[in-house]
Amino acid sequence: GENVEQHPSTLSVQEGDSAVIKCTYSDSASNYFPWYKQELGKRPQLIIDIRSNVGEKKDQRIAVTLNKTAKHFSLHITETQPEDSAVYFCAASKSNTGKLIFGQGTTLQVKP
């Protein structure tokens, strides 16, 4: 069935460093790839997304890259800040269904 694998499960960086989280997906028909940030006890919040007709998308300190051939996509956070500390989830879906399949999550800790 459809599956999304996410790595690493935990990531610790120093403030100001970059952080990279990687995901792979199994369904080649997937064409929409959002990333959610979830702080402890709060709702998942959409931070950036990318569609399969685009290879890269950037929004200030956050960027996402997509390699359709290899079926993997990555989240890049530059100049990390303590407030970036949270659990990050990648997901994949086919736009005609809207059903998101989530990765297992990455706990990012940014040390001041």
Next chain:
Amino acid sequence: EAGVAQSPRYKIIEKRQSVAFWCNPISGHATLYWYQQILGQGPKLLIQFQNNGVVDDSQLPKDRFSAERLKGVDSTLKIQPAKLEDSAVYLCASSSFNEKLFFGSGTQLSVL
């Protein structure tokens, strides 16, 4: 713009009891989702509605879980009878025409 509303925020019950969760999606969003998020894992789709019709309930444990969205707006998710393994956060999300998903704050269920 009001977000996705869920209630209750927390619920503690004993195994074999029944429980119901309520969700009010963002106004105008035709698609509504119920996700189950077990501690330390990514959200897993239980059921997806398009207006008041079920689009996908393939991962809903139908022997104990039920959901409805009678008028195509609010939705309720019920568990009867609850098991220990149902302890999780139940997240409701909505989207417009299968686009970006917005999540509610969730109901944290503890089954003792």
